[in-house]
Amino acid sequence: MTTPVFTPSFLQDLEHLFVWRRDVRHFCSSPLPDALLNTLLGETCLAPSVGLSEPWRFVLIQSPDRKEAIRQNFIASNARALEGRRGEEAKHYATLKLSGMDEAPHHIAVFCDTNPTQGRGLGRASMPETTVWSAVMAIHTFWLAATARGVGVGWVSILDPESACRTLSITPNWQFLAYLCVGYPKEPARTPELERLGWERRNPARRRWIYR
């Protein structure tokens, strides 16, 4: 294969992909074809990883009992998150829909093997967190590959990670990173839901860099 040249049209579409990628919380219940899910997971594994360690691990949850236990985990964690808020902010928080797990047809938990033999430790001696960060970049790769195919992804982080590991019978050397709800979104949107609902808004990119 020769070096690809990416056209101006591709660059514009790539920017649209970044712009339209959303954290989705409203899903249609129709499942993805198996082949599509496999394609997405395959592309995901092209993510960067420290020392080529590929430490990402995906757990596709099929058991209704396990899904229900995760749902209870979310409800309890979200109630605790609400307890820490007061007044108008608490009222506003309580109105937000922060998980699409009741409707999303696919639930994928993402873990990191935090001490992988693959990669032989290269690049992580002084910054061992780079292993987890590699798995995080795989999540982002999945997100983009999915969005490009009209598939929505919602990252639920309002969970107790230890409880999630127990629910999913996960080996102790895997760290829980994310619970992804995956499916076709009810309505694609250009603007983040938290911005549409007045919780927070994007700020100018130019404020994010300085010179030294």
Added chain:
Amino acid sequence: MTTPVFTPSFLQDLEHLFVWRRDVRHFCSSPLPDALLNTLLGETCLAPSVGLSEPWRFVLIQSPDRKEAIRQNFIASNARALEGRRGEEAKHYATLKLSGMDEAPHHIAVFCDTNPTQGRGLGRASMPETTVWSAVMAIHTFWLAATARGVGVGWVSILDPESACRTLSITPNWQFLAYLCVGYPKEPARTPELERLGWERRNPARRRWIYR
């Protein structure tokens, strides 16, 4: 703007982008146009972030003294990483070029504001690491936006983070994540350099997911 429809041709090019994105350690010394660097940083800020907190912070290093201090940090950290290895592995490790900072025209350090007011703490009560992980996804966004424009990025993680913060006079609430070398690559490559040099190889994606 109406919902974009991504064509099969775009999906194929997006896969090529994932396939050809490399951790670059061999750079041409010619700098990027200012406008291009600004475009890349602007797209980077479209990354996902917990609670829409946008906690990524970029530091563009221009001072030759600071660059030299980071170079010394790398040399010392890499020597320590080598000390932990024995025999053939130590010999092999010593032959690897693990940083392109001597040639790369742009050096960008990436930090995370670990307790941002933006986002009002949403989504991070039970998993506060999601803030750092948001900034990691911004790094990956930068990497992809750069690769699509023929720009190479190399993530140097063989550094002492505390020393890097002192060198760059960074506020204590910013966590050091990455030192990125940025510039035009000497030779684009489809295969990771660590694979070409026999250090490690990619493994089949299918081994990375299980069912529960």
